[in-house]
Amino acid sequence: MGRILSEPRDGSGEGGAWATGNQIERDLILTDADFLRIRELIYQRAGIVLAEHKREMVYSRLARRLRHHGLTRFTDYLTRLERQPDAREWEAFTNALTTNLTAFFRETHHFPLLAEHVRHAAGPVNIWCSAASTGEEPYSIAMTLLETLGGRAANxxxxxxxxxxxxxxxxxxxxxxxxxxxxxxEARVKRFFQKGTGSHAGLAxxxxxxxxMVEFLPLNLLAPSWPVKGPFDAIFCRNIMIYFDKQTQTAILKRFAPLMKRDGxxxxGHSENFSYISNAFKLRGQTVYTLADSGR
Structure with a gap:
């Protein structure tokens, strides 16, 4: 998976901006102080480091929430949030600032490695996909287990x-x-998907x-407790750690370690390197890590 913070898909649409000559006019007010508050809040809530150049994306994504509440100033929206630390709007705020870029069998070299690993696993296989996004990654894992384990995949x-x-x-x-x-x-499509017809034409x-095979749960990696229980044969944490600072990355890796089987x-992700962040893991190769004391 992974979650990314991206530029707005349509610079003139969902953000409510329009061009007049060389100027961009907006109907909502986002001050420098507002942008700084947003960066601080998303870091506190989700550990995401929001870069300075993401200001256009922030305006575009959060503009919907302001209009939903009939507001015209980001200052008023943020003040409402901060006055209600348990409000459901925090969920909408976080969702708005995360975009999910994923695909089935993304980073394809990982799945043969997973297959080889679980083929020799003793007992039921237990896997955690920690940044599941819209589901393509965990379903790819499930398909790999079905192809590899046959009847054992049921457990x-x-x-x-x-x-x-x-x-x-x-x-x-x-x-x-x-x-x-x-x-x-094509063989995977036939085996693992149903083709939509009628009103569902064009869908699978x-x-x-x-x-x-997959249980979906909401989870914030910064939360003090996680609703997951190991030990896991594998943990997928792909293309999310790059959006955390080193301190957050280190803390998360430290919490992963006791949840893994000794040979887990x-x-x-392809652009992530944990070798210089935590001494709990060592690189096995191809962006795959094992516990430092695994003996492998």
């Missing part, structure tokens, strides 16, 4: 978590555009036997 358990509750709702539905699914091997749904695998 496997995949926990899929994410901070973005909107993304999790899409993941639980298991419905995707057919053009996204067509990128897969993950088959029930695949969906049944930790999968990172």
């Amino acid at each position: 496997a358990r995949i926990i899929a978590t994410d901070i973005d509750t909107d993304a999790l709702a899409k993941a639980q539905a298991g419905i995707y555009p057919q053009e996204q699914v067509r990128k897969l091997d 749904r993950v088959r029930p036997e695949v969906m049944a 695998l930790l999968f990172a």
Whole structure:
């Protein structure tokens, strides 16, 4: 998965901005102080380091929330948030500032490594996908287990978590555009997906036997406790740690270690390097890590 903070998909649409000559006019007021508060709040809530150049994205994404509440100033919106630390709006605030970029079998080299690892596992396989996004990653894991373990896959358990509750709702539905699914091997498409017809034409749904292997849960990696229980044969934490600072990365890796089986695998994203962050893990190769004391 992974979660990214991206530029707005449409610079003139969802942000309510429009061009007049060389100027960009906006109907909502976002001050420098507001932007600084937003950066501090998303860091406190989700550990995400929001770069200075993301100001346009922030305006675009949060403008919807201001309009939903009939507000015109970001200052008023942020004041409401801070006065209600347990309000559900915090969930909408966090969801708005996270965008999910993922695909089925993304970073393909990880899945043969996973297959080889679980093929020799003793007892039921237990895997945690810690940044599940809209579900493509945990479903890819489930498909890999079904292909590798056969009947043993029925006893496997995949926990899929994410901070973005909107993304999790899409993941639980298991419905995707057919053009996204067509990128897969034809045999996989036939085995693991149902083709939509009628009002569902152009869509594909993950088959029930695949969906049944995955349990989706909301989880903030900064939360003091996690609703997951190891030990895990593998933890997928791909393309999310790059948006945390080193202190947050170190703390998360420290919490991962006791949740893993002694020979468990930790999968990172292609641009992530944990070797210089934590002494709890050592690089096995191809952005895959094992516990430093695993003996491997």
